Amino acid sequence: MKGYRISVLRHGMTEANEKGIYIGSTDLPLSDKGAADLAAKMDEFDYPTVHRVYSSPLKRCIETAEILFPYTELCPVDDLRELNFGDFENKSIDELAKRADYNQWLRGGKESRPPNGESLEELTARTYKALHAVIMDMMESGLTHCAMITHGGIISNMLSCFGIPKYPPTQITAEAGGGFDIIVTTQMWLNSQAFEILGYCPYDRIPDEEY
Template sequence: MKGYRIAFIRHGMTQANLDGRYIGTTDLPLCREGADQLYEKIEKYDYPSVQKVYTSPLKRCKQTISILQPNRLVAEMPELREMDFGKFENKTADELMNDPDYEQFIKGGLDNPPPDGESTRDVINRCYEALNIIISDMMYEGLTNVAVCTHGGLIMNMLAGFGVPKRKPMDYACDFGEGFEVMVTASMWQRSNAFEVIGTYPPKYEEMPDYTVEDYYTE
């Protein structure tokens, strides 16, 4: 059965990441430290080349791809943009500490958005739309090996929501310029809206936890 590989890559670091700020819709570039870190990772790890890259339209993602996967065919997708943090945008946890809206937000939940922002359910729905577009495009164009450059929260939600084996979102937290690789088959996606998580990206040859595909159907 034909398989389709997708590497999910988190963008490089911005100044807001260094400052610990909630940055969703704000279109920040990579900071100098962020770009330097990506170049160091190219020297340290083998980033397998891909046929096409699907990316968030925000600068931090597009600049990451220009470093990690230069001269590749790139498609910008608004569905891959970061979560909209509403009134919390550009603020740190310390600045929000005594805000009752923030205290409610950090309790978590699918339908607990920040004021004027997106809920986790909204983000997951966008992730599903993005995955459908990407997988359909791969099949139509005959692509078997692509990358998706997006944001840490989206990667965690996509892999926790649709990945096999099933894990919690925080299990898919990844460093800047890194992520996970998945294998998609048409039958598994059409039947279960699921794909198999096969390892880290770039490959580090670490052992994954001992789960099986069967766990997905029994948990």
């Protein structure tokens, strides 16, 4: 049975990421360092050759896709955007640490949401919607390997909720410009809404053999 492979990658760093500031729906570009770090990763590791890139519509993801896959068709997917942190947006952990509503949110479950923000339950619902749309598009188009550029929270949520084997979100975090390869078959997805987690992406570069 045909398998459909997706390289799920986190965007490069922004200035807010570097300063430890919450950004979800805020549409920031990559920082100069973030863009340079992605270029350095391309020199150090092998990124796959893919048929299409599905991306969050936010600038930091679009710019990451243009750096890592400059000659590949790019398709923005609105539901791949990061969690909306509401009143916690653009604030650092140090700023929020003494706020009761922040600590309540950290202790809360899937239904807990930041003030004026989005809950984990809502995030999971649209993550499923985005993933389903991507997988269906790949199947209909006959594309066997594509990339997905999205956000750290989306990746951890996606893999912990729909991936096999099962991992807690804290064990499947993606670094900037990095992520995981997953593979899904039509039967797996339509019957179980699940995919298999294969391993890390990008790949270690195999040194040329010396003769």
